Amino acid sequence: MKKKLNLVLLISSQLLIAQTYITNVTIADVERQKLIPNQTVVITKDLISNIQPSKKIKIPANANIIDAKGKYLFPGLVDAHIHFFQNGGLYTRPDAIDFRNEKPYNKEVDLAHQTMEDKLRRYLQNGITTVIDVGASYSFLKQRKDFSEKDFAPTIYMTGPLATTFEPTVYNDLKDEEPFNLVKSIEDGIKMVQNQLPLQPDFIKIWYITDRDKVEASARKNLPIIKAIIDEAHKHKLKVAVHATERITAQLSVESGCDFLVHSVDDELLKDDFVQLLKKKKTILCPTLIVHNGYINTFGQKLQFTNHDLLKSNPFQLGSLLDLRHLPDTLMINNYKRSINNAEYMAIVDKENAICRQNLKLLSDAGVLIATGTDAGNIGTLHASSYLSELKAMSASGLTNWQIIQASTINGAKVLNKENEFGTIAIGKKANLILLEGNPIENLEYLTKINQVVNRGIFFSPTEVIPDTPEALAQRQLNAYNLKNIEAFLEPYADDVEIYNYPNTLQSKGKENMRKEYSEMFDKVPNLHCQLVERIVQGNIVIDKERVQFGKQFIEAVAIYHIENGKIKRVYFIQ
Known part of the structure; x- marks a missing residue:
């Protein structure tokens, strides 16, 4: 007792x-x-x-x-x-x-x-x-296990390679690193799902790509393969996500039982019958509104x-x-x-973009998840x-x-x-x-x-x-310099930073003096750009060899950054 x-x-x-x-x-x-x-x-x-x-x-x-x-x-x-x-x-x-x-x-x-x-x-x-x-690969399905018990790691859910009827040639023959699996037949689609099962994916992903000149015809041509993949995944109690950006591919995917649409429809404004289809099937939509502009910008x-x-x-x-x-x-x-x-x-x-935004508002207001x-x-x-x-x-x-x-x-x-x-x-x-x-x-x-x-x-x-590592601090200020963002540029620097011409000629002291000097340069100098040619990191010192463009003029320089207490404390320039 x-x-x-x-x-x-x-x-x-x-x-x-x-x-x-x-x-x-x-x-x-x-x-x-x-x-x-x-x-x-x-x-x-x-x-x-x-x-x-x-x-x-x-x-x-x-x-x-x-x-x-x-x-x-x-x-x-x-x-x-x-x-x-x-x-x-x-x-x-x-x-x-x-x-x-x-x-x-x-x-x-x-x-x-x-x-x-x-x-x-x-x-x-x-x-x-x-x-x-x-949409990952076999190698990342394996690697995620390394982080399953790490306190700092968010919980990871993951598919294997994307099943697709079109594969960019640059990804051919990458073996376990291949992010796409080319499927040309119903048998290929079923086999693709079965091949992923030993690595325990959380769901299956389809990249539903069409011929731009024959969108609906190519979508319907590949539909039996899409349907076979969805059915095989569901047979093994796995949900299916589909990349479908046209209304017809999204509609055919949902009608075939897909669970998760991972992009917005961008080719037409949706009608009520499509909205009701998503609600009936309880399909979830992930709009991904910004990704296209990332490429464009x-x-x-x-x-x-x-x-x-x-x-x-x-x-x-x-x-x-x-x-x-x-x-x-x-x-x-x-x-x-x-x-x-x-x-x-x-x-x-x-x-x-306008179609995507309007469709998102329409679907959300209608109660689509x-x-x-x-x-x-x-x-x-x-x-x-x-x-x-x-x-x-x-x-x-x-x-x-x-x-x-x-x-x-x-x-x-x-x-x-x-x-x-x-x-x-x-x-x-x-x-x-x-x-x-x-x-x-x-x-x-x-x-x-x-x-x-x-x-x-x-x-x-x-x-x-x-x-913050010394190298990350040096890179952050370089990025902000090239974007002419004065606040982000100054963020990695100590308030009492000292700027020298090598070896020991003090040119400026204090972040506020830097603000005045660099703000003026950002405002007045066209085509300002710093190319990092080479970098050496030694302890708390970062040495950057740079090629800097000022308008039509180019200057070769070396910047030596000394980091103390998580901030850039001193900089030495060699020209």
């Missing part, structure tokens, strides 16, 4: 130690679209174990307490459409723009694997505790990033998007720029940081902030029938949460004002998820 009592006391003690109390917080009830003030949420290990009004709950003396007065607690966000095999930079889709002579594609794939942890940490830093990879060399993008994205991938200013294949680059910026082409793009997804990894759509831009595009389409929050939480969970596990703040659900400094129902920007991210019951400060 005594041994049993001791065991009970031991378990009780461990339970108390594992508990955290978030007190005096305003909770978001995303299903009822309601804010509930003055609540205490109890987290035991990785689950929400209790929710009560703060005045009614008794907190044990040895409990971990977080006083969240004035703060808001929301479910962790879900990005329902990403791709780990793509990095978001210029070299990640050689079928869209081919720079394999500059960077072999196998090195880009290697980089995607090497930076998977960085991507996951950035998602967590941005409050995204669940990601759904809608990159190729057209009209990229504009917010301070949020410059601070929270992978700085090296963002920086690569600006390489079109100095890569040697100027003929190809200028052809892309000219074609993209052509008035007739831009009119088509504007029309498609919408799940937020970015298609991150594509050129110009950077992992994690692009999420806010997608939310703003949804807002510009006419969705309310509550509708957007629902799409970003509980609806994302519903994609794979996980709404009983996460997506709302409720007893028994996973403790995947974000504690915010302000109310995103009033302003979506507050989703970036994160006090703490709770992932698997573990609390993270956003600043601690990804520590």
